[in-house]
């Protein structure tokens with residue numbers, strides 16, 4: 353599988369985050385080694401890795417909250433050490449486990465946030481607060497004390513705080529980690545909704561969440577970037593485009609007909625009771641979609657019982673990469 357990024361190395365302003373050789377050591381712990389990360393504007397990038405991989409360290413470095421040992425991090429083309437104040441003015445950040453004054457309501461909390469972070473005119477604050485509450489699905493609970501909020505509602509309020517001042521980049525540290533399934537679903541839905549408005553970079557150790565809402569993924573393991581690519585590219589797998597089809601009978605005629613097509617590079621047969629599974633590797637996805645089924649059904653008594661493009665799930669990809677222990681980055 354190619355885990356080398358298709359993200360280019362262009363030093364253009366389409367990159368919201370760009371790190372080069374970013375390295376951080378805490379006493380004798382190598383928390384982050386030679387990180388070359390690129391996040392494109394308007395993408396939603398899942399930053400995936402097991403606990404202790406170095407995700408929070410990376411986020412703190414991006415925000416200029418800690419200093420690298422070597423290498424550099426640019427956010428909006430600004431240097432994370434020298435220009436961290438300007439970076440933080442343009443970033444909305446949700447820390448792990450946000451804390452609130454629990455007797456305040458969500459609306460009061462956002463008013464408090466706005467006093468420090470809202471750069472628009474005062475008369476627009478209430479309107480912006482109402483808009484943001486709507487965006488995160490908290491309008492109906494806006495005037496209830498936070499102490500009655502569920503975990504998911506608390507996280508969505510945190511996202512509202514981060515989103516209030518129209519950030520150019522949202523950085524969320526494990527936004528759904530501690531939530532029950534409903535809370536997670538709601539937070540992921542809010543993230544999907546927000547991608548229209550901003551770039552989202554979020555850390556997580558939950559593979560399923562990345563697969564659900566990200567368009568690109570960067571995988572970190574033991575302080576090293578082991579993969580960085582559009583998610584479709586990662587789950588397409590190392591074999592390129594493969595279709596799986598199950599036909600009744602021995603499938604040999606279908607195999608011969610399909611293998612004769614110029615856009616088919618290989619057909620493997622696997623016998624299954626009274627049926628046969630064909631794994632068909634193709635170079636042209638459109639041709640495969642339009643013609644494969646028809647080619648199999650030329651035989652009058654043939655029946656196709658299953659058909660679809662084969663995709664790996666991110667868990668298989670992740671385990672393959674992490675257990676392989678190899679470093680694959682784009683070398684920039």
Ligand code: ADP
Nearest residue numbers: 378381383401402403404405406407408409410
């Ligand atoms: P993640 O967010 O992926 O769980 P972290 O960035 O928090 O990982 O941690 C990466 C490594 O650095 C871990 O081994 C962690 O124990 C270590 N680490 C993080 N912060 C500190 C610190 N302030 N002092 C010493 N070690 C730290």
